[in-house]
Ligand SMILES: [Zn+2]
């Protein structure tokens with residue numbers, strides 16, 4: 092029997108991995124789910140959290156931000172529990188709606204092209220129904236988990252992407268802080284996180300993405316932006332175009348404004364800048380919620396960036412590359428058949444272009460194979476189409492992160508000084524490093540998916 096000050100944490104996803112984040116908590120008799128993502132590297136039912144471990148309807152689902160590894164399975168969970176109450180920040184409500192409808196379209200495409208019979212896992216109607224149950228909140232606003240109940244919730248600025256939040260849960264005998272994805276430094280548009288002050292935290296659930304990355308040699312964001320600017324300028328001067336594969340939420344909006352600023356400053360010569368569809372749709376939400384960005388940030392009007400068009404038509408891509416330009420397109424890791432892959436497929440046949448990766452590139456992806464390709468290597472950009480010989484050599488990696496480096500993660504722990512620290516959202520070496528380098532005196536946990544932990548206050 093647990094004491095009334097204890098919390099039970101059941102990890103449904105995102106334990107021992109950067110997977111489908113989903114954490115089920117039982118506190119003070121209430122059942123809460125933190126995030127409900129899909130696994131970025133898995134397909135079909137496999138990509139879902141372990142929902143079968145939920146034995147009753149949760150009292151609420153709290154969504155930290157709109158990346159699909161945190162919200163991609165929300166409509167699926169709502170189909171199981173149609174009365175589920177969902178809470179997130181106001182911008183996240185809007186972005187989640189766009190991301191989930193896009194997920195339906197992607198799943199429909201994968202069903203056709205790869206014969207994944209389980210897809211789509213939910214329909215556009217399911218997304219609309221689920222979104223009807225979401226309540227948006229301002230940062231720092233306190234609201235009850237259940238009307239009239241004793242558990243209080245608030246969202247806190249996490250600095251990762253627009254609307255991203257860390258979540259504070261205050262039950263009578265236990266206070267829990269879930270970081271979600273956090274970034275402590277300022278980006279081009281986002282201000283770094285503001286950590287809680289004067290709050291006593293019993294349990295901290297902390298992301299560990301960069302736990303195995305030694306960040307002491309990583310250049311600060313503005314310096315890396317300048318390095319990227321010089322590399323872009325060099326390609327444009329020789330008459331080529333630059334492709335920057337980017338995630339639709341966060342990196343695309345950051346890159347568009349970095350490029351525009353460097354053009355204004357004369358680092359990058361005048362040339363048209365293009366952005367792909369979902370990134371544009373989310374840009375409009377950035378525009379609407381501009382007050383959530385860094386107070387000094389300049390968000391350029393979206394119409395100053397051109398549309399890319401239907402890149403699955405070869406003639407559209409050829410026209411796009413006819414004159415020097417800068418193209419910011421999804422997906423960030425260049426998965427096959429996505430806009431960035433379809434554009435790269437034409438670019439790699441020539442030697443005067445540049446392809447610059449600016450985010451995380453998993454080693455099982457086309458982007459990774461292209462980054463590490465040998466001259467003349469054959470790569471498949473579009474499933475079913477013949478492979479293409481890679482003649483282009485100017486393929487580089489730049490380092491822009493929207494996640495806190497491990498030194499900052501450690502200082503989050505020291506500043507909040509909780510009794511229990513639970514490390515999640517990291518590869519096994521990252522989680523191991525974090526646990527090993529946390530000072531004595533904390534109860535540390537690295538639970539796997541399917542495991543439960545009882546946390547005492
Ligand atoms: Zn994220």
Ligand SMILES: [Zn+2]
Nearest residue numbers: 158160161272
């Ligand atoms: Zn994440």
